[in-house]
Amino acid sequence: MTSKIVKLLEIQTIYILFRIFEQNYIQIKIQIMFKKITILSLMFIVLINSYLRADEGMWIPLLLQKYNIEDMQKKGFKLTAEDIYSINQASMKDAVMIFDGGCTAELISDKGLIITNHHCGFSQIQDHSSLENDYLTDGFWAASHDEELPNKGLTVTFLVRMEDVTAQVLAGVADDGEESVRQAAIDKNIEKIKEEAVKGTHYQAKVKAFFYGNQYFLFVQEEFLDVRFVGAPPSAIGKFGGDTDNWMWPRHTGDFSLFRIYADKDNKPAEYSENNVPFTPKKHFTISMKGTQPGDFTMVFGYPGNTEEYLTSYAVDMIQTKINPYRIEIRQTSIDLMLADMEKSPAVRIQYADKHASVSNAWKKWIGENNGLKRLDAVNVKKQREATLTQWINQDETRKQKYAYILPEFEKIYADYAQYSFAEEYFYEAIWRMESVKMATRMRYLVEKGSEFKPEDVEKIRTSAKNFFKDYNLETDKKIFKALLSLYVTNVDKRFQPEFSTFVKSKYLDLSDPKKLDAYVDFYFEKTFFLHEDQLMKFFDTYAKADYKKLENAPAYQFYTNFMNMYVAQIMPVVKSYDQKIANLNRFYMRALMEADSAKIFYPDANFTLRVTYGKVADYEPKDGIKYKHYTTVDGIIEKDNPDIYDYRVPQRLKDLYAAKDYGDYAENGELHTCFIATNHTTGGNSGSPVLNANGELIGVNFDRCWEGTMSDIMYDPAQCRNISLDIRYALFLIDKFAGASYLLDEMIIVK
Ligand code: ARG
Ligand code: GLU
Numbered sequence: 078m079t080s081k082i083v084k085l086l087e088i089q090t091i092y093i094l095f096r097i098f099e100q101n102y103i104q105i106k107i108q109i110m111f112k113k114i115t116i117l118s119l120m121f122i123v124l125i126n127s128y129l130r131a132d133e134g135m136w137i138p139l140l141l142q143k144y145n146i147e148d149m150q151k152k153g154f155k156l157t158a159e160d161i162y163s164i165n166q167a168s169m170k171d172a173v174m175i176f177d178g179g180c181t182a183e184l185i186s187d188k189g190l191i192i193t194n195h196h197c198g199f200s201q202i203q204d205h206s207s208l209e210n211d212y213l214t215d216g217f218w219a220a221s222h223d224e225e226l227p228n229k230g231l232t233v234t235f236l237v238r239m240e241d242v243t244a245q246v247l248a249g250v251a252d253d254g255e256e257s258v259r260q261a262a263i264d265k266n267i268e269k270i271k272e273e274a275v276k277g278t279h280y281q282a283k284v285k286a287f288f289y290g291n292q293y294f295l296f297v298q299e300e301f302l303d304v305r306f307v308g309a310p311p312s313a314i315g316k317f318g319g320d321t322d323n324w325m326w327p328r329h330t331g332d333f334s335l336f337r338i339y340a341d342k343d344n345k346p347a348e349y350s351e352n353n354v355p356f357t358p359k360k361h362f363t364i365s366m367k368g369t370q371p372g373d374f375t376m377v378f379g380y381p382g383n384t385e386e387y388l389t390s391y392a393v394d395m396i397q398t399k400i401n402p403y404r405i406e407i408r409q410t411s412i413d414l415m416l417a418d419m420e421k422s423p424a425v426r427i428q429y430a431d432k433h434a435s436v437s438n439a440w441k442k443w444i445g446e447n448n449g450l451k452r453l454d455a456v457n458v459k460k461q462r463e464a465t466l467t468q469w470i471n472q473d474e475t476r477k478q479k480y481a482y483i484l485p486e487f488e489k490i491y492a493d494y495a496q497y498s499f500a501e502e503y504f505y506e507a508i509w510r511m512e513s514v515k516m517a518t519r520m521r522y523l524v525e526k527g528s529e530f531k532p533e534d535v536e537k538i539r540t541s542a543k544n545f546f547k548d549y550n551l552e553t554d555k556k557i558f559k560a561l562l563s564l565y566v567t568n569v570d571k572r573f574q575p576e577f578s579t580f581v582k583s584k585y586l587d588l589s590d591p592k593k594l595d596a597y598v599d600f601y602f603e604k605t606f607f608l609h610e611d612q613l614m615k616f617f618d619t620y621a622k623a624d625y626k627k628l629e630n631a632p633a634y635q636f637y638t639n640f641m642n643m644y645v646a647q648i649m650p651v652v653k654s655y656d657q658k659i660a661n662l663n664r665f666y667m668r669a670l671m672e673a674d675s676a677k678i679f680y681p682d683a684n685f686t687l688r689v690t691y692g693k694v695a696d697y698e699p700k701d702g703i704k705y706k707h708y709t710t711v712d713g714i715i716e717k718d719n720p721d722i723y724d725y726r727v728p729q730r731l732k733d734l735y736a737a738k739d740y741g742d743y744a745e746n747g748e749l750h751t752c753f754i755a756t757n758h759t760t761g762g763n764s765g766s767p768v769l770n771a772n773g774e775l776i777g778v779n780f781d782r783c784w785e786g787t788m789s790d791i792m793y794d795p796a797q798c799r800n801i802s803l804d805i806r807y808a809l810f811l812i813d814k815f816a817g818a819s820y821l822l823d824e825m826i827i828v829k
Contacts, residue, residue: 131692134680134758136689138689139239139241142159144678153373155771161689167360172358172362172767174235175234178232180765183361185825186826194333195315195316195333197765201228201231205306216308216309218307231336232301233300233301236687237298239295239686240274242284250263256658271284283298285686289660303338306336308818310331310811313728316332316724318330318717319724320434321722322724323438326699326784326799327705328709329709329714329717330780332780339353344357363774363828364826365827367829372695373694374770375757376757378769379763381759382685383761384683384760384791389463389666391492395498397447401446401447402447404443404506408436414556424550425550431548445785448788449792450788453792455791467484483666487662490659494655497648498655500570500647507561511558516633517607517631519541519545520607523535523538527625528623542607543610546610551602573647575642584596605634690757695754697796711735711807714727714735718732730815740814743810745806749806750807751804753802755799758798760782779801781801783799
């Protein structure tokens with residue numbers, strides 16, 4: 078293996094050097110004479126990267142024929158680009174959709190049945206749950222269409238077609254100049270394109286920028302509005318491992334839920350109606366029971382949300398040293414306090430379960446990301462790439478004129494931008510996310526209505542407040558508030574703190590003094606009547622003209638508005654202006670990167686548009702001496718079983734099936750596989766994406782990434798980056814054997 082890589086590297090080195098020789102014979106020759114060693118070592122690093130990054134990339138479906146299909150087929154894929162994306166025939170893209178605006182789902186029957194993750198359908202499952210019908214705890218399986226539950230506001234969105242509209246978007250737009258002026262011209266063009274694209278149809282159009290605005294694509298979409306809940310396993314299976322196992326391998330989560338799309342009698346999208354019928358799709362996936370072997374081709378087809386693969390070393394350094402460590406610290410602080418209270422009280426446990434899950438999800442990812450960036454020495458790798466690029470730029474006068482300013486300008490900007498970005502992130506994480514502040518933002522609605530309010534306005538806020546209090550524990554919030562405010566006052570420059578003397582009484586004023594901080598926090602929570610449900614409801618009962626002033630005068634409201642004003646005055650405008658400068662630089666930087674490496678096929682950063690990523694089933698070695706297998710089995714669930722650990726309570730029924738080895742046809746060599754890993758380059762938004770084999774059959778549902786590889790949003794490492802998928806056979810087993818809902822399997826096409 079190693080010698081093969083070296084061989085390949087040698088061949089590639091010769092090839093690339095040859096290419097450069099051809100282009101710039103004399104300059105390079107002289108440089109090589111003087112800098113032979115440096116260049117070769119730089120080349121070597123670049124080459125190691127491009128060789129190893131084989132499975133990196135989130136590819137555009139429309140361009141597969143041009144760029145990827147040959148490579149995909151070489152790696153085992155047996156179908157064509159038209160089978161994945163076509164506007165002339167039914168293709169895979171007709172079976173993949175955005176689920177609820179943030180996840181992916183796919184069709185698995187000709188009656189509109191779709192599968193996504195349990196964590197993607199979680200809020201719908203929770204919505205339908207009550208003490209009598211606790212679907213979160215017990216799971217849910219509709220026995221017939223009549224039992225399928227409607228979900229207000231839930232939509233799924235298909236891609237009808239996409240088109241490169243770069244020329245139209247940039248028509249009459251200057252390449253350079255004031256970024257906001259430029260953007261306004263672009264937006265105007267986009268509006269026109271969108272309007273034309275959907276004229277006379279029920280479709281929607283979106284235009285999105287790629288490669289930092291060097292390319293634009295139009296997406297015509299069809300949105301379905303009646304999507305009903307069909308089934309989900311109990312949380313003890315669908316969320317098995319919870320936050321303990323989140324982002325980690327080995328994993329045993331049965332992370333799936335089933336929904337069904339309904340349409341009107343013409344098979345068109347319609348608002349919920351009893352008369353709607355199950356949607357008949359153009360295409361749905363066949364399910365394969367064959368399972369996975371290391372090296373097998375895998376393709377993930379879904380909606381990755383956001384990646385930043387082309388950041389400069391300055392940006393990566395900022396994220397790694399100035400942003401992530403503080404985000405992590407702030408969240409760690411609130412997680413610890415939350416958990417302490419959750420452990421003490423079952424009521425708080427329920428109230429804060431979801432908050433805890435969402436706070437800890439990104440927290441854990443950032444820790445993994447920073448570990449990964451450090452291990453890859455990402456900043457220096459980027460620096461080396463920048464050095465190579467600079468050499469390329471300096472080889473030619475025109476290039477120098479076009480591009481030489483970019484990297485020095487980045488360096489200058491980030492040197493100053495970092496402090497504002499830090500303050501913004503701190504404000505967002507430590508202040509804006511506080512529960513009492515969120516409550517104050519609700520009150521703002523009434524304050525702004527002032528004495529002109531209508532009774533409906535009060536009722537609206539009352540309802541929203543009731544929702545808030547259902548999951549609110551003042552004592553927990555108070556502890557978190559105190560800790561985060563103290564962090565803010567200590568770690569954030571005075572310029573980015575509000576003028577406390579305007580709203581904090583002088584006796585509490587020095588908030589860096591723990592005693593005064595304590596006293597202020599006591600005062601804040603005691604005197605903010607809108608943080609006390611009984612007081613607020615009474616207040617609303619008799620709400621009158623001038624009462625908005627009482628809201629306005631409450632300490633939490635004062636706190637919120639003063640922080641907000643500081644943010645709007647001191648942080649936001651600077652960040653915005655830098656962001657525009659950076660956007661402009663990025664556009665030219667990206668262009669330079671692509672021009673300098675014209676033989677390389679670049680993939681655009683994720684931007685929540687439909688993408689193909691392909692790779693293979695593969696194990697990995699997270700640390701010296703440890704090797705992880707590529708799959709897990711139900712045996713691991715039983716190993717983890719522990720009634721004392723909330724995340725590891727295994728339902729009795731699963732234990733019984735395990736004891737009887739009653740796995741039906743779903744086992745492989747006597748083992749029931751639960752999850753598997755592969756090298757597909759995925760990110761948030763890919764949750765619920767279909768994982769397909771070489772024949773385009775469904776073998777899994779993507780739901781997470783391995784911790785050691787979470788830096789792949791910034792830098793992909795083929796040795797460590799693995800996406801985690803639910804083995805589709807475990808889902809089938811759960812539906813059939815565990816839930817006794819085998820009638821759902823009847824509408825699927827399952828092949829051995
Ligand atoms: N890490 C996965 C994702 O980013 C799963 C998150 C849901 N699970 C959880 N335990 N919080 O969305
Ligand atoms: N769980 C993530 C999601 O909801 C996917 C994991 C990732 O970031 O790759 O999209």
